[in-house]
Amino acid sequence: MQPTILLASRVSEPFHEHLKARFRVIEATAAGFDEAVAALPPELAGDIRIVVAFGSTRMPAAALARLTRLGLICCLGSGYDGIDLDHARERGIVVTNSPAANARSVADLAMGLLISSVRNLSSARAYLEAGRWQGNAGERMQPVRGLTGRKLGICGLGAIGLNVARRAAAFDMEIGYHGRKARPEVPYPYFDSIVQLASWADVLVVSMRADASTYHAIDTTVLQALGPQGFLINVSRGTTVDERALVHALKTGQIAGAGLDVYEHEPSIPSELFELPHVALTPHIGGSTLEAAQDQEACVLANIEAFTAGQPSPTPVPL
Missing domain, CATH: 3.40.50.720 (NAD(P)-binding Rossmann-like Domain)
Structure with a gap:
């Protein structure tokens, strides 16, 4: 049967x-x-x-x-x-x-969110839609720092994290990571805690598994360590980030921006996120290829x- x-x-x-x-x-x-x-x-x-x-x-x-x-x-x-x-x-x-x-597909989206948030692509589109671009003779958007030379910290160096690292290397980014344990077979430096990794990094990519041990692993302390020039990219699960703390950090300039594919209370998304610059948002589509x-x-x-x-x-x- x-x-x-x-x-x-x-x-x-x-x-x-x-x-x-x-x-x-x-x-x-x-x-x-x-x-x-x-x-x-x-x-x-x-x-x-x-x-x-x-x-x-x-x-x-x-x-x-x-x-x-x-x-x-x-x-x-x-x-x-x-x-x-x-x-x-x-x-x-x-x-x-x-x-x-889905590791490669999620890693692709992580890099897309990173580029979108760092280069502020949503504001660039709004700038065009407002008719403010008149070629080189008109008003120009302010230049921003690119990806080359930035330090990318990966929280969770599993299949997704490794694929993110490979893609980031192609952008000439420096890579470090934190996980449950060090992986001596990879060429990237290991950090004993997420706070240490965030203090070092310019961009923090969250690709860790969601369970009780990683609930709100990205909290106020981590965001403060990431700092006012730092960006957070989350392609794991929304529960790994304290969403209230993240919104506060973005609104007050504790960090520079974020790229989010996942949210703590899906499908609910804090309305404030739609109003902030340097924030890229997608509806949990990392593996949707x-x-x-x-x-x-x-x-x-x-x-x-x-x-x-x-x-x-x-x-x-x-x-």
């Missing part, structure tokens, strides 16, 4: 059709995972063996407990911060992710096939 899959996040149409051709697929009919599971008839909930969803999808223990035969949770993307891992561990549920599938989606879906399929064959998962999350 084909295992039953609960598809709790959107996927590409080809992948959707592929899953339906091979497995029994139940699609979530409510926006929240809690609500979607609660809407399932008990007999259907009891049939579900596999859940496929983004790792940021909130899957609390109470909702997972209703899926009495659940054996596998496949996360689209590298994150798995929405899942109650303690519950999964207690029940022996295998949790998998796609650890490097065709290439990343294909790699993520291939990883999910490999984990499903291993599970149904009784084999170890290719990319298990440590529980």
Whole structure:
């Protein structure tokens, strides 16, 4: 008998059709995972063996407990911060992710946000739209410092962080990093704390995993260390940054600017951010490329096939 899959996040149409051709697929009919599971008839909930969803999808223990035969949770993307891992561990549920599938795409966006915020591209567009540019004879925007020679600090030198480092090197930036531990195989200097890294850096890129240990890791102390010429780029999860402290730092000039793809209370975004110069904003699209989606879906399929064959998962999350 084909295992039953609960598809709790959107996927590409080809992948959707592929899953339906091979497995029994139940699609979530409510926006929240809690609500979607609660809407399932008990007999259907009891049939579900596999859940496929983004790792940021909130899957609390109470909702997972209703899926009495659940054996596998496949996360689209590298994150798995929405899942109650303690519950999964207690029940022996295998949790998998796609650890490097979207790394290059997220790193690309990190550099785009960096260029946009440092070069103040939003203000440049507004300058054009206001009709203020009349060629060299007219009013000109003030020059700003470019990327060459800036010090780029990376918080979290995983797959995304390494790809950011490679791209930043092509811009002749100096690179340093902080992580859970030093990586002697990389040529970049390691800093023992985020505060030390921020004090050294001109730009701080946040690409760390979101969990209890990194909640508000970027706080007032870090932002003060980054300083009035510094920029913050966040492409990890919104919870890694104290958003209230960040807005205050931007409004008071404690830091120069920011590039944000993620927010603490998504999809809610503080309105003040739209009014500030040198702030680039995108709607959590770091991994939203065709290439990343294909790699993520291939990883999910490999984990499903291993599970149904009784084999170890290719990319298990440590529980």
